[in-house]
Amino acid sequence: MSLFAPQTDAEIRTGADAPLTQSPLAERMRPREVSAFVGQGKIMGPDGPLRRAIESDTVGSIIFWGPPGSGKTTLVRLIARATSGQFVSFSAVVASIKEVKALLADSGKYRRATGKKTYVFIDEIHRFNKAQQDAFLPYVESGDIVLLGATTENPSFEINSALLSRCRVYTLERLSAEDLKAIVQQALEDSQNGLGDLPIRLPADALEFLVSAADGDARRALGLLEVTVLDAQANAKDESEIVVTLERLQGVHQKNISMYDKAGEEHYNIISALHKTIRGGDPDAALYWLARMISGGEPPMYILRRLIRFASEDIGLADPNALLLAIAARDSFHMLGSPEGELAIAELVIYLACAPKSNSAYTAWKAALKLAQSSGSLPAPLDIRNAPTKLMKGLGYGKDYKYAHEFADGITDQEYFPEELAGNVLYHPKTSGREEKIADYVNRYRQKRAELMKAKKKPGK
Numbered sequence: 001m002s003l004f005a006p007q008t009d010a011e012i013r014t015g016a017d018a019p020l021t022q023s024p025l026a027e028r029m030r031p032r033e034v035s036a037f038v039g040q041g042k043i044m045g046p047d048g049p050l051r052r053a054i055e056s057d058t059v060g061s062i063i064f065w066g067p068p069g070s071g072k073t074t075l076v077r078l079i080a081r082a083t084s085g086q087f088v089s090f091s092a093v094v095a096s097i098k099e100v101k102a103l104l105a106d107s108g109k110y111r112r113a114t115g116k117k118t119y120v121f122i123d124e125i126h127r128f129n130k131a132q133q134d135a136f137l138p139y140v141e142s143g144d145i146v147l148l149g150a151t152t153e154n155p156s157f158e159i160n161s162a163l164l165s166r167c168r169v170y171t172l173e174r175l176s177a178e179d180l181k182a183i184v185q186q187a188l189e190d191s192q193n194g195l196g197d198l199p200i201r202l203p204a205d206a207l208e209f210l211v212s213a214a215d216g217d218a219r220r221a222l223g224l225l226e227v228t229v230l231d232a233q234a235n236a237k238d239e240s241e242i243v244v245t246l247e248r249l250q251g252v253h254q255k256n257i258s259m260y261d262k263a264g265e266e267h268y269n270i271i272s273a274l275h276k277t278i279r280g281g282d283p284d285a286a287l288y289w290l291a292r293m294i295s296g297g298e299p300p301m302y303i304l305r306r307l308i309r310f311a312s313e314d315i316g317l318a319d320p321n322a323l324l325l326a327i328a329a330r331d332s333f334h335m336l337g338s339p340e341g342e343l344a345i346a347e348l349v350i351y352l353a354c355a356p357k358s359n360s361a362y363t364a365w366k367a368a369l370k371l372a373q374s375s376g377s378l379p380a381p382l383d384i385r386n387a388p389t390k391l392m393k394g395l396g397y398g399k400d401y402k403y404a405h406e407f408a409d410g411i412t413d414q415e416y417f418p419e420e421l422a423g424n425v426l427y428h429p430k431t432s433g434r435e436e437k438i439a440d441y442v443n444r445y446r447q448k449r450a451e452l453m454k455a456k457k458k459p460g461k
Contacts, residue, residue, distance in 0.1 A: 025226040026219040028193040029186060030074050032081065038186070039179040039218075040071055043170055050075070050170060054082045061140050061147040063125070063155050063164065066172025069217030072150040076121050079148065085116040092127035101135050107144040118145045125149035126158035133160040140166050157334075174216025181211055183218050184225060199241050200229060206246040213253050215267070228252045267298070271306060274349075278307075279314050283353040290349050294342055304330045307348055318358035318433035325351055356433030364427040371424060378418035411445060413452035 031037045034044070034054055043050040053059045059079050064072040080087040088103055100122075107118040120136075122128070139145045140163065147167060151158060155169055175183070187194040188202065202210075202225075214221035228249050232242045274289040293303055308330065311322040329348040333341030387398035402412040415422055425446075429439035 024223065025187060025194065026222040029183070029190065029222060030077060032078075034078055034082075036186075037071065037074065037078065038182050039175045040075075040172055044075075054079055057083055059083065059119075059146060059148075061145075061167040063149045063151065063159060063167045063169045064172060065151055065153075065155050065169060067152060067174050067216060069214070069219040069221075070172040070174055071218065072172060073123065076148050076150065080119065080121075083119055085114075085119055085146070086110060087119045087121070089121040089123070091123045092125055093123075097128060097132045097135060104135065104139045104145065107139055108142070111144050117143065119148060120145045121148040121150070123150050124152075126151045126153040126155075130160045133163050137163050137166070175214075175218055176216070177211045180214050180216070180218060180221050181207060184210065184221055187222055187225060195226075195229060198229065198233070200244060201241055202244045203246065206244050206249050209246055209249050209253075213249070224249065224253060270296075271298075271303075274303075275306065275310060278310060278349065278353045279357065281353055281357070283350045286349045286353045287346060290346060294345075300333055300338065300342065300345060301330070303345060304333060304348075307345070307352065310352060313362045314357055314359055315352060315355050316358045316361040317435040317438055318356040318430065320434065322352055322355050356435075358430040358432050358435050360428055360430050360435065367426040371421065371426065375418075375421060378420055381415055381418065383414065384416060409444075409448065411448045411452070413449070413456045 034051055037044050040048075040050075042048060045051065050059075050062075059082075064075060066072055076089075090100055090103075100120075103118070103120065107120075110116070110118055125133070136145070136147055137160070140147050147163075149159070149167070155164055159167075184202070184207065188200055189196050191197040210221060210224060213224060225244070228244050229242060231252055232244055232248055236242050270289055270292055274286060274293065277286045277289055290303070294300065304326070308323070308326040311326040315322040325348055329344040332344035335341070336344070382396045383398065383400045383402075385392075385397040387393045393399075402414045404410045404412055404414075417424060427442065429435050429442050431439050
């Protein structure tokens with residue numbers, strides 16, 4: 001059986017006098033001990049569940065889901081170093097399912113012979129279709145293998161549900177600025193695997209730009225640092241110091257991303273321009289900013305997430321169909337991919353720009369959250385509580401509840417807020433688009449309620 005043996009320290013380590021180009025800095029700086037791992041504190045902190053499992057060699061089947069450079073492959077390598085079982089690795093991009101099945105068939109023999117499991121790492125596991133993923137299921141169920149999958153796609157959509165139910169999903173977050181600074185600092189100080197044997201000076205403004213350009217991706221941060229150091233080294237007049245200036249970093253970065261900077265400030269400038277142009281109702285300019293983002297390499301699913309948010313935040317009840325169309329555009333792109341699916345996004349942008357706008361649902365929701373968080377755990381009024389038992393009925397649960405269908409216009413004088421919050425108004429409808437009809441209802445409802453409440457308070461009532 002062809003096995004992937006985890007690299008030893010000697011195999012991974014680059015000598016201090018070796019050229020920087022022998023292997024990428026990001027590869028050389030992968031931590032070899034759990035204690036050296038930076039980021040993902042929820043699962044890899046001192047008492048994190050994954051850290052405990054790695055240190056005790058009790059790792060079960062896992063799907064790692066997260067953006068590039070967040071540590072998926074590094075965590076798998078840490079598991080490989082810690083386990084007493086055998087470890088094999090495949091990439092779903094290049095490996096055939098036939099190769100994987102051959103390995104799986106031998107995993108049972110290995111377990112019976114040694115009492116140990118086979119740890120199988122599948123990088124980009126979403127590239128195997130769900131029928132191919134079925135091949136893993138019996139071996140995971142029998143305990144012959146521990147499956148370790150890595151994906152940048154949502155496992156709920158991309159992983160066989162039966163297989164997913166037998167794996168723990170760890171969601172990795174993009175690394176914070178502080179995490180990236182720590183990783184860069186490690187590389188600058190490590191003279192064995194990093195750049196510590198070079199007289200590098202990285203000013204604060206350059207470090208801030210580097211972290212921003214990396215956009216949560218450790219591999220991108222170290223790659224940009226390494227290329228810029230090589231550029232600075234080649235052009236250094238004073239061999240006693242290699243200064244990685246902001247200007248040099250920006251120049252190297254722009255060579256790699258000439259049309260559209262997906263990581264730095266321009267990324268946020270252009271998505272902001274798209275959002276505000278749609279809000280302003282200009283379909284022509286909105287299409288231009290969309291084209292800038294698509295042609296610059298922005299992931300379309302990121303754009304779609306922002307547009308779905310826009311549909312509910314800025315259009316809302318003025319045109320409820322906007323949210324439905326946004327979801328349909330996402331599903332269309334998910335099925336068609338690029339470039340065919342991009343037309344669905346363009347259609348959505350035009351529709352959103354031309355639709356009537358209302359943020360009333362958004363502001364009402366924020367007001368509701370604020371009220372709920374500031375008012376504590378107020379109990380529901382007795383008359384609108386559920387009363388499934390005799391005891392609860394005896395305590396007054398559901399007593400005097402007024403069934404709205406039995407009243408004119410379906411409106412009663414029942415108080416639905418806790419007594420302490422009675423009379424609060426959170427939703428202020430606008431009169432744009434379809435929300436005009438909602439506004440008519442709300443106004444009539446509140447006026448009729450006020451009349452009923454006033455009559456209820458009269459003596460003898």
